[in-house]
Amino acid sequence: MTHPMIIIGSGMAGYTLARELRKQDQEQSLIMISADDAQNYAKPTLSNAFATKKQPEKIALAQAEKMAAQLNMHIETHATVEKIDAEKHEIYYVKDNQTVTLTYSKLILAVGATAIQPDIFKNQPAVYRVNSLQDYITFRSFIDTNAEKRIAIVGGGLIGCEFAHDLQQSGHHVTVIEKNNYLLKGLLPKNIAHAFQERLSSLGIQFMCDTTVTDIQAEYLTTNKNDQVKYDAVLCAIGLQPNTALAKVAGIESNRGIKTNSLLETNQPHIYAMGDCVEINGLVLPYVMPIMQQAKALAKTLSGIPTHLHYPAMPIAIKTPTVPLTVLPPQNLIGLTWTNEILEDGIIAKAFDSENNLSGFILLGATAAKQRMALTKLVPDWIPPQIEKQLS
Known part of the structure; x- marks a missing residue:
């Protein structure tokens, strides 16, 4: 009997991984466990929904039933996972005051982070x-x-x-x-x-x-x-704390987040982590683009093609439309030289490394924002040093 892959968490990380898994394998048994109603929505839309006049009922893209059908996946809603037994490959969750036990082939923790x-x-x-x-x-x-x-x-x-x-x-x-x-x-x-x-x-x-x-x-x-x-x-709005409690009880190493290597593997066999809860070789990146890259790499790994994670240049757009701001943080803060170009409506700041290669940038204002695509192409892929060492 082949046991299902189980995803704990129905946020952007969980649903993005499920989509990427289905691109790799249409038939793999897949279960999602969600503590809430598992509506599919993009969390970044919450911080500009007032100005865009988007009512709360219009933010959700799809209900759990529709997502389950689209992804050929069973979704348990309003279910709280209380324990993971890494040795037995079992999880225990509570729904309607009943404890349910499930056995997994692979387990993915996409449990997110909590607002401090x-x-x-x-x-x-x-x-x-x-x-x-x-x-x-x-x-x-x-x-x-x-x-x-x-x-x-x-x-x-x-x-x-x-x-x-x-x-x-x-x-x-x-x-x-x-x-x-x-x-x-x-x-x-x-x-x-x-x-x-x-x-x-x-x-x-x-x-x-x-x-x-x-x-x-x-x-x-x-x-x-x-x-x-x-x-x-x-x-x-003082920040997020990765949810690590469930992992720690299962003997999964955690620091700021749930610790993984560049394959998104934890220290426990067949248990992986991704999204806002994860710390990958020391990096915690609670942004949309890292989640997308994590999902693509992990889906391949889970499907039998071990794929190390690395990041392309990933600008962060702050959603303040009347004061546009985009930031691409430099890979390495040591030995940088910054240049500032002052515009009528903003600033273009560029960070260069010791070899005069563009390493990052900041674009403030509408005129500067037009440089985003051109500058992003000049910045090399973001491969954290620990991951780069593994790949070499």
């Missing part, structure tokens, strides 16, 4: 996190009750900036509170971050950098600088 919420915000009625369609529906139902809400966004990273732009463009009043001294730290150098912030500020968004929240009351936040920020809702 500091203790100060826990159990507060007007504090929201948006990391799923259901989270968005809950947040949207509150926002839509009245126009011109005061929204305090805690976190000035990628998601915080995207929601700030989206909500401000939708007629709300947004204040962003960021603990670092500038936005998008880790993606942008300070000078470009400041230029980006100035353009967002011109839209009416207020920014409070180098600032943390020390107290929350019913109508206002208090900061470490003793400022009070009035709000109707607080959106917590």
Whole structure:
């Protein structure tokens, strides 16, 4: 008897892998286990759905039943996996108060990541996190009750900036509170971050950098600088924590995420991981394009053609349409030389390595954005050093 491949998780990673698997093998028995209703949707659309006037019911692309039929896959919805027995190749999940045991031939963990919420915000009625369609529906139902809400966004990273732009463009009043001294730290150098912030500020968004929240009351936040920020809702957007608890209990090595090699194999035989939960040779990349590359490589490996993962140049587009920003982070931060070309409406910043090869870039503004495709072609494939060593 051939046991099925089992995918735990019905997010973008799980569904993308299932599609890629079906390109390789139409008949392989495939089961997906989902803790929710397993609707298929693109999570990145959540942070610009207000401005695009997309109602929550229009975000989902397909229900679980339709996806199961399309992919010739059994989908268990509202089922919580409680244990993995790596030695027996079994998983145990609970549905309708019943524990079910399944045996797998190969197991793929696509369990995603959880939005971080500091203790100060826990159990507060007007504090929201948006990391799923259901989270968005809950947040949207509150926002839509009245126009011109005061929204305090805690976190000035990628998601915080995207929601700030989206909500401000939708007629709300947004204040962003960021603990670092500038936005998008880790993606942008300070000078470009400041230029980006100035353009967002011109839209009416207020920014409070180098600032943390020390107290929350019913109508206002208090900061470490003793400022009070009035709000109707607080959106917590300070980052994601890969979901590793299930893996750790099964003896699967984890660090920031579930650790794998360049074949996406964990330390346990026949168990793989991908998506926002995975740490591949030390890299955690919770973006769309890495997920696509992971799915393509892993589908081949699972189908009997071992395929090491490597990444092409992958620009990250921040969804702030009136202030376009694209970032392609350099592979290696050592020995870089940056050049800045100042335009009327933005900046083109290029990073060159010691041999004067283009290693990354930042494009701020509509004119700069037109260079995206041409510059991307000049940047070599992104092969992390650990993976490159394995391939050599």
